[in-house]
Amino acid sequence: MFRHLRSFGLAMLVLAVGASPALACAGLLGPNGAVTLVRTTTLAAHHNGVEHYITAFSFQGGGGKFGSIIPLPGIPTKVERGGDWTLQRLIRETQPAFAARAQVFPASEAQDKARVILETRIDALDITILEGGGAAVGRWAREHGFLLPPDAPEMLDFYASRSPIFMAARFDADAAKKRGQQIGDGTPIHLTIPIKNPWVPLRILALGKKGSDVVRADVYLLTDIRPAFLPAGRGGLALQYSAPASTELMRDLRSDKSMGWMPVGGMWLTHLAINSAARDLRYDLAVDVSGRGRPSREAAGLEPVRDPFLPELPGSMPAGVPLILMGALLTGAALVAGRRPA
């Protein structure tokens, strides 16, 4: 479970590809190493201590299977198909037509083997909820045909140190074609996770990208009160909208599939836009909806996470360097101790 992060949320770690060029949510590595840059949209709604996380996986054609791995802050109680228009309706609410768009730019234990908690299929997506350390989840992904980019091991450890729960979503392109899905068609996924505070991993969006690549994403928060969040005023993360959710929006969202949990009114809508070079995206979005206004710096990635798995390196560097330091210290101590007091 979420040991060090008291807050909660979901991450979008998108890493994998099988045999065909494809994408889901964020950037995916293609088989030739090319990165697909896509603007992602997610909703992290929080009501009565339950997180409702909705994102969409886009079908990009090709054959075979491909997919993504998404770190989760806890074990979902429900994984289901999301509503068809929730994300689009949120975009319409905060980005009215013709409006100029602003251009602003504690640790889980290591586990040898990932444990499969839940498996389900939604449309052409095979969803697997996993529990395990970064290396274990990485091995599981590799064994299941996922191609991990070189920054994946660090990223998996980074997120596993906060929560050992991940979701692997494999898009079965053949099944998608049989279903008549067209390239670009999205499959919305709705996860229900009991958790204290919303949390949205953002750093993961830079996975597999070059430092100069630009990461673009929209994150919507729908919360019972006006949230406090970190980081605030950071380059590349811009607050685009913050206001009580309109009655019309609440009504429209409630009428979508799986959105019956929403209250009739009284929620706060926040829209954050990420437009950042991958190398600068070194933070996550920590949210506090307790009313205390104190989102976790650790959850935001602003506090260093201690690395319990750093190996001992017996052969590190020239073997003499530590000895030189030790010798110098001892010699220095001898000189100091041998000095006659004034």
Next chain:
Amino acid sequence: MRSPFRAIVARTALVAGVLVLFGAALATSGSAAPRTITVSMRHSRFAPEYVIVRRGATVRFVITNLDPIDHEFILGDEAVQRRHETGTDPVHGHVPGEVSVPPGETAETSYTFTRPGVLLIGCHAPRHYAYGMRGRLLIVY
């Protein structure tokens, strides 16, 4: 006046320091005996990233891959690194100083350093070298 205790501490530390420095000099400059260097691969980085060996030394590299992805250890000059960056060999292990290391496993390779200079260590799995999975090895007289 200087206390006997301080004098004893000073002499002991001085002797120990000199002895340790002497040992360090030997270790740094290398010796005729084969030397083993342990290298780990974690988060797509080598550790250590910098190594010093003595000319003429034969070094046995014991390399452990702590990542869940494939890595390789390729020792050579820039031309060797360029060749591997564009090469298509999926597995290495027959050439001294070149070995593939699957996830979670340990592999070994030996190399004799005949000339002083600088060599590079690199992993040429797709995009790993560009990501920064490389190191340097200094061969001294």
